[in-house]
Amino acid sequence: xxxxxxxxxxxxxxxxxxxxxxxxxxxxxxxxxxxxxxxxxxxxxxxxxxxxxxxxxxxxxxxxxxxxxxxxxxxxxxxxxxxxxxxxxxxxxxxxxxxxxxxxxxxxxxxxxxxxxxxxxxxxxxxxxxxxxxxxxxxxxxxxxxxxxxxxxxxxxxxxxxxxxxxxxxxxxxxxxxxxxxxxxxxxxxxxxxxxxxxxxxxxxxxxxxxxxxxxxxxxxxxxxxxxxx
Amino acid sequence: xxxxxxxxxxxxxxxxxxxxxxxxxxxxxxxxxxxxxxxxxxxxxxxxxxxxxxxxxxxxxxxxxxxxxxxxxxxxxxxxxxxxxxxxxxxxxxxxxxxxxxxxxxxxxxxxxxxxxxxxxxxxxxxxxxxxxxxxxxxxxxxxxxxxxxxxxxxxxxxxxxxxxxxxxxxxxxxxxxxxxxxxxxxxxxxxxxxxxxxxxxxxxxxxxxxxxxxxxxxxxxxxxxxxxxxxxxxxxxxxxxxxxxxxxxxxxxxxxxxxxxxxxxxxxxxxxxxxxxxxxxxxxxxxxxxxxxxxxxxxxxxxxxxxxxxxxxxxxxxxxxxxxxxxxxxxxxxxxxxxxxxxxxxxxxxxxxxxxxxxxxxxxxxxxxxxxxxxxxxxxxxxxxxxxxxxxxxxxxxxxxxxxxxxxxxxxxxxxxxxxxxxxxxxxxxxxxxxxxxxxxxxxxxxxxxxxxxxxxxxxxxxxxxxxxxxxxxxxxxxxxxxxxxxxxxxxxxxxxxxxxxxxxxxxxxxxxx
Numbered sequence: 174x175x176x177x178x179x180x181x182x183x184x185x186x187x188x189x190x191x192x193x194x195x196x197x198x199x200x201x202x203x204x205x206x207x208x209x210x211x212x213x214x215x216x217x218x219x220x221x222x223x224x225x226x227x228x229x230x231x232x233x234x235x236x237x238x239x240x241x242x243x244x245x246x247x248x249x250x251x252x253x254x255x256x257x258x259x260x261x262x263x264x265x266x267x268x269x270x271x272x273x274x275x276x277x278x279x280x281x282x283x284x285x286x287x288x289x290x291x292x293x294x295x296x297x298x299x300x301x302x303x304x305x306x307x308x309x310x311x312x313x314x315x316x317x318x319x320x321x322x323x324x325x326x327x328x329x330x331x332x333x334x335x336x337x338x339x340x341x342x343x344x345x346x347x348x349x350x351x352x353x354x355x356x357x358x359x360x361x362x363x364x365x366x367x368x369x370x371x372x373x374x375x376x377x378x379x380x381x382x383x384x385x386x387x388x389x390x391x392x393x394x395x396x397x398x399x400x401x402x403x
Numbered sequence: 404x405x406x407x408x409x410x411x412x413x414x415x416x417x418x419x420x421x422x423x424x425x426x427x428x429x430x431x432x433x434x435x436x437x438x439x440x441x442x443x444x445x446x447x448x449x450x451x452x453x454x455x456x457x458x459x460x461x462x463x464x465x466x467x468x469x470x471x472x473x474x475x476x477x478x479x480x481x482x483x484x485x486x487x488x489x490x491x492x493x494x495x496x497x498x499x500x501x502x503x504x505x506x507x508x509x510x511x512x513x514x515x516x517x518x519x520x521x522x523x524x525x526x527x528x529x530x531x532x533x534x535x536x537x538x539x540x541x542x543x544x545x546x547x548x549x550x551x552x553x554x555x556x557x558x559x560x561x562x563x564x565x566x567x568x569x570x571x572x573x574x575x576x577x578x579x580x581x582x583x584x585x586x587x588x589x590x591x592x593x594x595x596x597x598x599x600x601x602x603x604x605x606x607x608x609x610x611x612x613x614x615x616x617x618x619x620x621x622x623x624x625x626x627x628x629x630x631x632x633x634x635x636x637x638x639x640x641x642x643x644x645x646x647x648x649x650x651x652x653x654x655x656x657x658x659x660x661x662x663x664x665x666x667x668x669x670x671x672x673x674x675x676x677x678x679x680x681x682x683x684x685x686x687x688x689x690x691x692x693x694x695x696x697x698x699x700x701x702x703x704x705x706x707x708x709x710x711x712x713x714x715x716x717x718x719x720x721x722x723x724x725x726x727x728x729x730x731x732x733x734x735x736x737x738x739x740x741x742x743x744x745x746x747x748x749x750x751x752x753x754x755x756x757x758x759x760x761x762x763x764x765x766x767x768x769x770x771x772x773x774x775x776x777x778x779x780x781x782x783x784x785x786x787x788x789x790x791x792x793x794x795x796x797x798x799x800x801x802x803x804x805x806x807x808x809x810x811x812x813x814x815x816x817x818x819x820x821x822x823x824x825x826x827x828x829x830x831x832x833x834x835x836x837x838x839x840x841x842x843x844x845x846x847x848x849x850x851x852x853x854x855x856x857x858x859x860x861x862x863x864x865x866x867x868x869x870x871x872x873x874x875x876x877x878x879x880x881x882x883x884x885x886x887x888x889x890x891x892x893x894x895x896x897x898x899x900x901x902x903x904x905x906x907x908x909x910x911x912x913x914x915x916x917x918x
Contacts, residue, residue, distance in 0.1 A: 221408070221820055240408055242826025253817045258839045271827035273835055319825075 175218075175323060175355060177381075180227030182210070182217050189213060193374070193383035197232070197322075200349060200356040201384050202366035205376035206401050211359045212251075214374075214381050215325050218357070219248045231322065242271075246323035247316045254312040254329060255300045261287065261311045262296030268319040286314040290344065306337045313344060317352070324349060326358040342369050363391060363402065377401065409748040410815065410822040410832045416745025416754055419738045423797060424757040427764045430772020431646060437639035437775060448641065450616060451624040455648070458534060458609075458620065459602035462541035463595045469542065470549035470594070471587065473691045476684035477550070478557035488692060489554070492547035495695070497851060497905050499858025500544070500607040501875045502894045505882070506698025507531070507540055507612075509705060509891075516701070536612035537620075541605065545598040547695065552597070556590035557583070593659035600652035604645070604765050607860040611879065621645045625767045629865060635775060642768040653763040699898075706895025709888040717893045720877035721900065724857050727792045727873055728904060731856035732849050734796035739803040739848060744837060746804070747811035758804040766794050770862035787866035791873065795856035803848035807841060814840040846912015850905035857901045874900070 176194040183189075189210040195201055203211045216222050218229060220241035229236045236244050247268075255264045265283045266275055275283070287296055290310040300308050309330055316324060326345070330338045346369040349356045357374075360366055366373050372384040377397035394402060444452075477489065495503070510516050511531050518528030531539070560582060568578050609620040619627070621641050628638040745754045773790055777783045783790075814837055822832045838845070860875040867876060874897045881890035 219824060221823070240826075241820070241823040246824075248820075248824050250820060253821060256818060256821075256836060256840075259835075267825050267827070271822075271825045272831045 174232060175357075176228075176230045177218075178228040178230065180217070180229065181225050182213055182222060183225040184213070184222070187213070188379050189376070189381060190379060191381035192227075193381070195355065195357070195372075195384060197355055198353050199372055199384075200346070200370040201358070202370040202373045202387065203357060203359045203376060203381075204361065204363065204366055204373055204398075204401070207361065209376045210379075210381070211361075211376050212327050214376060215248070215327050215357065215359055218323075219246060219325055220244050245321050246325055247319045247321040248325040249312055249316065249327065249329035251328050251331060255308055257300050260297050260299050261292065261303065261314075264300070264311055265296075265315045265318060268315040268317075282318055283314075286317040287311070289317060289348075290314045305333050306341065309333065309341050310344070313341075313348060317348060320352070321354070323355045323357065326356070328359050328361070338365075339368065345369065367391070408823055410819040410827065410829070411744055411748060411837065412829045413745035413748045413750035413754070416741035416743070417750060419741045420745070420754040420757040423738060423742075423800065424753065424760060426793075426797060427757070427760045427769065430769045430776070431642075431764075433772040433775050434639040434642045434768060437635050444640075447616060447619075448624065448637075448644075451619045451621050451641070452644065454534070454613075454618060455603060455620045455622075458537050458541070458605070458613075458618075459599045459652075461534075461538045462545060462602040463598040465538060465542045466545040466549045466598045467553075467591055467594050469546055469691075470553050471591075472683075472687045473546070474550045474553035474557060475583070476687045477554055480681070480684050480688070482688075488688070489551070491692075491695065492551050494902075495544045495547050497854035497858070497901060498544075498699075499860075499875055499894075499897050499901050500540075501611070501860050501878050502702055502858070502898050502901075503543055503698060504540060504608065504611045505878070505890060505894045506700075506702040507536075507543060509701040510698050511536075511539060516697075532612055532614075533618045534613075537605070537608055537618060540608045540612055541598075541602045543694070543698070544608075545601060546691070548601075549594050549598060550691070552594045553587070553590055556586050560586055593656070596652070596656040596659040600649065600656040600762075603648055603652050606767060607875075610860070610864070611882070621648070622765060622767050625765075625771060626865060629771060629774075635771075638771050639775075642765070642771055645765050646763070646768055649765055650763040653759070657759070657762075702891060702894050702898065705888070705891035706893075706898070709890070709892030710895065711892075712886075712888045713892040713896075714889060716872070717874070717877055717881075717889065717896065720872045720874045720893070721896055723788065723871065724874040724897070724900065727788055727795070727863075728853045728857040728900075730789070730792035731795040731799070732853045732908075734793060735799050735803055735852045736845065736849060738796065739800055739807055740838075740841075740845070742800075743804055743807035743811040743841075744815075744833065746808050747815040755804075758801055761797050761801045764797065766798055766859075766861040767865060769794050769797065770865045774865065783866055784868045784871075787863060787868075787871055788873075790866055791859070791861075791863045792856065794862045795859050796852065798859075799848075799852040799855050802851055806844050806848045806851075810841050810844045811837065843912045846908050846910070849912070850908035853904035853908055854901040857904055858897060 174194055174197055177191045180191045181188070187210065191214060203214060205211050213222065217224060220236070220239060224237060231245055262283050263273065265286055266273065266279065269279050269282065284296065287293060290313050292307060292310050292314065295303070295307065303311065312329065330341045333341065342365060345356070356370070358365070358370060366387050370387055373387045373390050374384050375382045375390070375398050390398065477485065508515060508531060511529055512518065513528045513531065521528060564582050568581055573581055604622055605620055606622040606626065609618065609623040610626070613619060613623065621644060625638050625641045625645065628634045628641060742754050742758060770790065774783045777786055818836055822836060858875055860879060863873050863876050872880065874893060878890050878893040878897065881893060
């Protein structure tokens with residue numbers, strides 16, 4: 174269970190409060206107007222920003238003192254998810270061994286992950302030689318070998334076309350179901366929330382509201398969500 | 404962002420910056436302690452100060468004034484070879500000074516081409532030694548720099564402005580007043596300040612074309628106090644004056660100038676509708692090209708003839724120069740890479756400051772200080788080459804940082820979070836991410852340093868005795884002995900080595916580099 178206990182995130186004039194919990198294995202969308210702090214919330218959970226108040230914990234263990242790499246979570250950013258000078262296999266391998274020294278077992282694991290995301294035999298290609306969708310698949314293969322408990326997505330597929338984006342979200346849904354990973358996903362598109370997540374956190378008016386069942390939330394939207402949906 | 408986790412530690416960079424600051428400030432303090440309190444300035448020192456200021460002012464004015472029409476012509480004309488010409492304008496930065504001087508002597512000197520031409524119509528030959536020779540050489544080096552800076556200003560004017568002015572029916576003069584004059588008013592102070600600052604520390608030009616009581620710069624006076632009189636107190640006093648001057652000029656140059664002279668995007672010719680006079684523009688471009696290329700062509704031609712007259716000493720000196728350049732480049736990278744990393748992670752304070760210190764520091768002041776420091780411990784002459792390599796690296800440091808820092812900052816910003824989330828350690832981020840991503844910039848910075856160091860004629864003249872010489876010093880000695888053929892051969896060799904070193908390192912950096 175991911176618990177945000179009376180959390181306050183402050184950055185200059187910007188303020189965001191969050192006090193809720195998310196069950197292990199849940200898939201949660203985070204939606205809200207732009208500038209409301211969806212990405213900020215994710216970055217704080219990931220450890221890139223400090224809390225000015227409160228605690229974040231995972232299954233009873235507090236995450237607050239841990240650096241981003243020590244937290245039991247993996248994250249995909251809006252861009253820059255691959256190192257352009259490393260090939261696909263090397264990029265995936267970073268999820269296993271950040272220093273790049275691989276055993277034979279590691280290599281097999283990398284190849285298996287690339288196969289699972291539909292890119293067999295593509296390990297030697299550099300990101301520039303891959304399409305946008307293929308680059309996303311490489312990043313997901315790395316997430317697979319990282320084997321972290323929580324996956325945070327900060328709109329990594331925003332630059333892809335609608336069909337490709339839907340395909341990627343379906344792949345993500347399959348992967349988190351197979352690995353029982355807890356998923357938190359920022360989106361500005363309500364259809365994404367419907368597509369793969371059961372619950373939705375609404376971020377608006379300086380508050381990250383507790384998760385609510387996606388279907389009910391959209392059927393009977395609170396005022397802040399109604400304003401956003403228009 | 405304060406307190407934000409960074410993928411790489413700034414401490415090695417802070418350490419390197421402290422070393423650089425200690426070297427520059429320590430040698431300065433050493434020199435200052437030596438300066439005689441009661442000695443004061445003698446008339447020769449006043450003359451040196453006056454000459455330094457006069458030649459730097461004139462060089463700045465002529466370079467900027469001539470650069471305006473050349474840049475204007477380049478901005479509004481398209482012609483085959485335009486790219487090559489603009490690239491050529493960057494070359495004097497890494498051109499060994501002694502090579503250019505030899506070329507200028509062959510064209511403008513007493514026995515040069517122009518004097519020969521004048522002779523055929525019964526006119527006396529030109530006198531190149533003295534103030535006008537020094538200014539001529541400085542204009543040769545700084546006209547291209549000034550042209551690039553001003554051209555950059557021209558390119559930054561949005562094309563829509565020219566379109567609007569053309570629509571309003573503005574002719575050449577009106578367009579100049581409306582659009583171009585405001586740009587020049589913004590750009591020119593910086594150009595003047597940069598050229599002035601560069602010419603203040605002029606040593607090799609003054610050494611070869613100046614000299615004598617009426618054409619001595621302070622930098623040259625330090626050298627003379629050192630080598631002719633061995634008057635360390637006087638050298639120290641002059642060093643203190645020089646440092647005050649360069650600090651002031653460097654601050655002024657930094658305040659007025661923006662961006663650097665290497666800027667991108669100079670290859671675009673702006674579409675213009677004011678027509679203008681192609682004849683005049685063409686003349687300016689041809690004149691500037693001839694001014695830059697004739698001396699170099701002259702060195703190449705006479706050098707080919709002189710190759711067979713070179714004494715074995717020249718080849719020994721060339722080998723020495725290559726070793727110094729390699730050592731200097733290695734020292735530079737050991738200092739600049741950690742410093743650029745530290746600045747990229749937001750540790751700007753001391754690290755940026757010691758990077759800038761190098762702009763104000765004068766190589767001969769550092770050299771004098773090191774000489775005083777080394778003398779009780781060892782024979783300074785024995786350490787001439789390591790000291791030269793070290794000082795050359797420190798001199799190249801500000802330029803290297805300008806090249807490396809933006810790319811390092813970009814890499815840390817773009818890939819830092821990912822590296823952190825992968826729990827990548829500092830060392831791995833530096834070697835596996837930062838270094839490969841910076842390879843093109845590292846190659847460029849290393850190429851500049853190697854070329855600058857290869858062609859440097861500064862500290863080596865202070866430390867070397869007759870037994871050792873770098874190639875530029877050897878060429879200078881051959882010129883002093885009137886062995887002009889051999890000197891030309893050596894100059895050609897030096898030109899090839901400098902440009903070759905730059906080309907190999909710059910190319911090596913960009914080889915198979917991903918965007």
